[in-house]
Amino acid sequence: MHIPDGFISPQTYLPASAVAAGLWTYAARRVKRDLDADTLPFLAACTALSFVLMMVALPLPGGTTVHAAGIGLLAVSFGGWMAFLAISLVLAMQALLFGDGGITALPINALAMGFIGSFAALAAWKALGRWNQTIALFLAGWLSIALPALLVALALGVQPLIAHDAQGAPLFFPFGLAVTLPAVVLPHLLVGLAEGVLSVLGYRYLTRLRSRLA
Amino acid sequence: MTELRYRIIKPAPAQDAAPMLEVVGISHRYGAAEILRDIGFAIRPGEKVVLLGCNGSGKSTLLKILNGLIAPTAGQFHFQGEEITPLRLKAPALHRRFRSEVALLFQNPDAMLFNPSVFDEIAFGPRQMGLPNLDDRVRHWADLVGVSQHLARPPFSLSGGEKQKVCLAALLALEPKVLLLDEPTAALDPRSTGWLVDFLGGLDITTLTTTHNLSLAPELGSRALVLGEDHSLIHDGPIQALLTDMNLLAAANLVHTHRHRHGNIEHRHTHVHDWQ
Amino acid sequence: MQRDRIHLGLYLAGVLGATLIHAPAWLAAGLALVLLLSGRDAASLLRRAVLTVLAFNTLISLSYLGMAWWQDAFTQAPSPWLTLLRLNLRVLLLTCLTFLFIARTNLFQALDFSKSLTYVLGLAYSQTLTFSRAHDDFRLALASRSLTRPSLIDRYRASAAAISWFIEKSLHAATQSSQALRSRGFFHD
Numbered sequence: 001m002h003i004p005d006g007f008i009s010p011q012t013y014l015p016a017s018a019v020a021a022g023l024w025t026y027a028a029r030r031v032k033r034d035l036d037a038d039t040l041p042f043l044a045a046c047t048a049l050s051f052v053l054m055m056v057a058l059p060l061p062g063g064t065t066v067h068a069a070g071i072g073l074l075a076v077s078f079g080g081w082m083a084f085l086a087i088s089l090v091l092a093m094q095a096l097l098f099g100d101g102g103i104t105a106l107p108i109n110a111l112a113m114g115f116i117g118s119f120a121a122l123a124a125w126k127a128l129g130r131w132n133q134t135i136a137l138f139l140a141g142w143l144s145i146a147l148p149a150l151l152v153a154l155a156l157g158v159q160p161l162i163a164h165d166a167q168g169a170p171l172f173f174p175f176g177l178a179v180t181l182p183a184v185v186l187p188h189l190l191v192g193l194a195e196g197v198l199s200v201l202g203y204r205y206l207t208r209l210r211s212r213l214a
Numbered sequence: 215m216t217e218l219r220y221r222i223i224k225p226a227p228a229q230d231a232a233p234m235l236e237v238v239g240i241s242h243r244y245g246a247a248e249i250l251r252d253i254g255f256a257i258r259p260g261e262k263v264v265l266l267g268c269n270g271s272g273k274s275t276l277l278k279i280l281n282g283l284i285a286p287t288a289g290q291f292h293f294q295g296e297e298i299t300p301l302r303l304k305a306p307a308l309h310r311r312f313r314s315e316v317a318l319l320f321q322n323p324d325a326m327l328f329n330p331s332v333f334d335e336i337a338f339g340p341r342q343m344g345l346p347n348l349d350d351r352v353r354h355w356a357d358l359v360g361v362s363q364h365l366a367r368p369p370f371s372l373s374g375g376e377k378q379k380v381c382l383a384a385l386l387a388l389e390p391k392v393l394l395l396d397e398p399t400a401a402l403d404p405r406s407t408g409w410l411v412d413f414l415g416g417l418d419i420t421t422l423t424t425t426h427n428l429s430l431a432p433e434l435g436s437r438a439l440v441l442g443e444d445h446s447l448i449h450d451g452p453i454q455a456l457l458t459d460m461n462l463l464a465a466a467n468l469v470h471t472h473r474h475r476h477g478n479i480e481h482r483h484t485h486v487h488d489w490q
Numbered sequence: 491m492q493r494d495r496i497h498l499g500l501y502l503a504g505v506l507g508a509t510l511i512h513a514p515a516w517l518a519a520g521l522a523l524v525l526l527l528s529g530r531d532a533a534s535l536l537r538r539a540v541l542t543v544l545a546f547n548t549l550i551s552l553s554y555l556g557m558a559w560w561q562d563a564f565t566q567a568p569s570p571w572l573t574l575l576r577l578n579l580r581v582l583l584l585t586c587l588t589f590l591f592i593a594r595t596n597l598f599q600a601l602d603f604s605k606s607l608t609y610v611l612g613l614a615y616s617q618t619l620t621f622s623r624a625h626d627d628f629r630l631a632l633a634s635r636s637l638t639r640p641s642l643i644d645r646y647r648a649s650a651a652a653i654s655w656f657i658e659k660s661l662h663a664a665t666q667s668s669q670a671l672r673s674r675g676f677f678h679d
Contacts, residue, residue: 004543005588006581007550010509028606038664044610045664048617052656055625059645089614097615099542099592102584103505169568171512174554174577198653205654209661283630306638313637325627326635328644328651338644342637370654384635 003109003152005102007173009163012155016107023115024088027081034079046074046086051093058194066191071148072141072199075118076125077206083121087114108155112148120147121199134200141199142192149188153180232295234259234392234420235280240289242275249275250286251446255439257420259391264431264453265424267441268467273424274321276441277394280422281318293392314343317385321396323377327369332361332380335369339388355383359413375406382413395423399430428468432457440466494599501591508583514572517579524586531593539585547578617663621656628652 032039053070060066074083088110094100101109121140128136157177160170175183233256242250250272257263267273278284279291282298291298293312303309320326329335336352345351356362359379364372369380378401385393395414399407411433414421423434431438431453438456440449442465449456449466456462463469508520525532551574558570598608632640632648640648 004546004581005505005584006509006577008509010506013509040606040610041613041667042664044613044617044667045660047610047614048621048663049656049660051614051618052621052625053653055622056649056652056656057629058649059642089611093611093615093618095588096597097592099538099585099589103502103588104509104584165512165568167568169573171576172509172580174550174573175557179553201650202653202657206657206661209658278630281634283634310637313634318631318634320627320631320634322624322627324651324655325624325631328632328648330647338635339637370651 003102003105003156005104007156007159008102008104008108009159009172011162012159013104013107016111020088020107020110020115023111024085027085030081031079031085042078043082043085043089046078046082047089047093050074050086051090053198054090058198060190060194066194068141068191068195068198069113069145070198070202071113071117072121072137072144072195073202073206075121075144076137076140076199076203080118080122083118084110084114087118108152112151112155113144116151117144117148120144137200137203138196141196144199145188145192145195146185149185153177153184156180156184231258233257233292234261234294235422236292236295237280238290238292240276240279240286240291242272242279242284242286242288248445251444253289253447255447255450257422259420260418261420261437262415262435263422263437263439264435265422265439265441266426266428266431266456266466266468267424268426268443271441271443271466272445273441274396277318277396277422277424280394281316282312283318314339314388315390316392316394317388317390318394319378319381319385319396319398321400323374323381323401324370326381326384327377330368331366332356332369332372333365335380336383336387338384343388351387355387358386359383360409374401375403378402378406378410386417390419392420392422393417395421397424397426399425399427426468428457428463440468442466492599494596495603497591497595498597498600501587501595504587505584508580508587512576514575514579517576517583521579521583521586524583524590528586528590528593535586535589535593539582539589543581543585547581551578613667617660621659624655625652628655
């Protein structure tokens with residue numbers, strides 16, 4: 001889902017930055033209120049965890065691998081705002097420390113994966129968790145990949161419409177929605193399955209660990 | 215019962231035998247950082263060699279190159295005369311032979327353990343080899359390292375020392391010719407360290423063991439390779455000669471100087487502190 | 491103003507600028523300027539940037555050419571070549587700019603107006619480096635122990651073992667660093 005720099009127009013990333021900045025400020029305040037003294041180390045740990053989860057290859061039958069992100073797992077285990085901040089920090093580290101992924105894509109990715117992904121997962125968990133934990137967790141993981149992929153596909157696919165020169169040639173991402181929707185969303189419906197499994201198993205393991213530590 | 219290939223009494227390494235492992239002018243860089251500089255040595259069958267160096271001198275990287283996991287930036291590594299690189303190991307026959315004959319014990323045992331039980335962990339190698347008498351084989355190696363009471367347990371529930379023993383058993387169950395060990399005593403308490411030293415000493419097998427623990431080095435082998443802080447090989451020879459060469463040891467950052475007070479006399483000398 | 495913060499400001503301005511200009515000549519001039527600024531590292535910087543964007547940009551460029559050929563667009567006014575030249579120059583410029591920024595700037599110094607942000611970023615970064623090394627070891631250990639290509643179930647088990655290890659280590663790290671913070675009085679000043 002990583003978009004490199006140079007494919008997103010300023011007409012897109014500037015407003016997205018403004019929205020993201022507002023949400024980051026609010027999230028920082030919320031998270032601080034909920035957790036007080038332990039907030040910062042906990043946020044750092046969530047960030048490192050999410051970073052490394054994106055590195056772990058999850059094998060698919062047939063020899064290919066996909067990379068999950070742990071968005072659903074983080075949101076369900078530690079709350080939507082915490083997950084949003086952790087994912088945003090991962091993206092910022094990747095862009096500004098490791099040179100991987102772009103700074104202009106950061107606000108869009110943060111809003112898509114961090115914000116929409118986390119809160120979609122949380123909504124699924126809150127709505128269905130009491131009825132069937134496993135299904136709720138799986139759906140939380142799947143949604144946390146599928147919805148952001150849809151958003152990123154939309155953000156990319158509208159670039160030719162909003163950023164083109166006088167003759168109609170695209171200035172940034174050159175393909176429209178007819179291309180981006182299937183090309184970006186369809187593979188991520190599959191990646192979402194791995195993310196769903198990660199949410200189910202990861203949540204169980206975390207709950208067991210926490211009860212042992214408590 | 216499985217045939218016991220590693221006996222407690224071992225023959226002296228043959229001086230004229232062809233090298234088991236041969237490293238020729240290996241250098242390695244990672245991005246801008248130099249990790250290894252022009253390393254060369256050969257290890258004969260049955261030799262017990264210790265690789266000394268301070269943290270960050272490139273010991274782990276060298277072992278990974280010798281296990282065919284990383285391709286060095288320059289230079290060659292030969293196993294029994296055959297050049298080994300990750301690319302060449304893509305050939306299934308060579309891959310299978312090399313992986314069953316050269317085993318690497320990682321510094322972090324957790325990195326190696328992923329099977330549902332200790333039994334499956336030890337059986338992992340023999341199963342791939344299609345070796346007969348799996349049950350006996352696993353029990354034999356579990357007995358030898360002393361983890362047979364844990365066979366049904368998941369490996370992650372064991373203590374650090376027990377995990378290390380399971381890893382050892384899992385590697386030895388393939389009956390390799392060469393065992394590479396990366397800081398095997400770093401996570402062990404003194405009793406387990408003593409056990410490991412005795413155990414490794416009893417194996418009739420070529421070993422290359424890394425450590426930054428100078429006082430333990432003579433227990434782990436008779437020949438020492440020393441990586442300096444400049445990532446080059448600054449010593450290759452009998453370990454006893456090394457231990458008296460304080461200048462060399464100081465250059466490798468394996469000893470340090472600091473002030474001592476005895477009563478009201480203060481003096482300064484070079485000196486080893488081994489910590490776990 | 492300290493140096494690293496100025497760098498951050500210049501970098502963000504540069505990024506904005508590189509997305510506001512559209513003439514390939516100016517984008518190329520920008521790229522030349524960035525390479526000039528990087529001095530002796532220019533060649534390695536450019537090489538790394540090309541390698542970083544190669545896969546994605548090749549895919550995009552070839553698909554675009556394919557689409558243009560299909561729609562018979564080569565003979566019409568906005569040449570597909572121009573579009574691709576502009577796109578790839580811009581991506582390369584931005585990537586080089588980012589690499590130059592990373593090489594020349596201490597991000598932690600640049601962000602030191604917020605103690606909490608620098609602290610979280612520093613802690614997360616150091617833990618991430620430890621985790622990446624451990625992740626390499628998990629991957630290499632499975633390769634080292636496998637005589638044949640590992641089966642799907644073994645690869646699942648190896649991934650699960652790695653993930654559990656990372657979850658456990660991060661929970662422990664969080665507990666430990668909050669204790670360290672308390673003992674240093676971080677929360678009282």
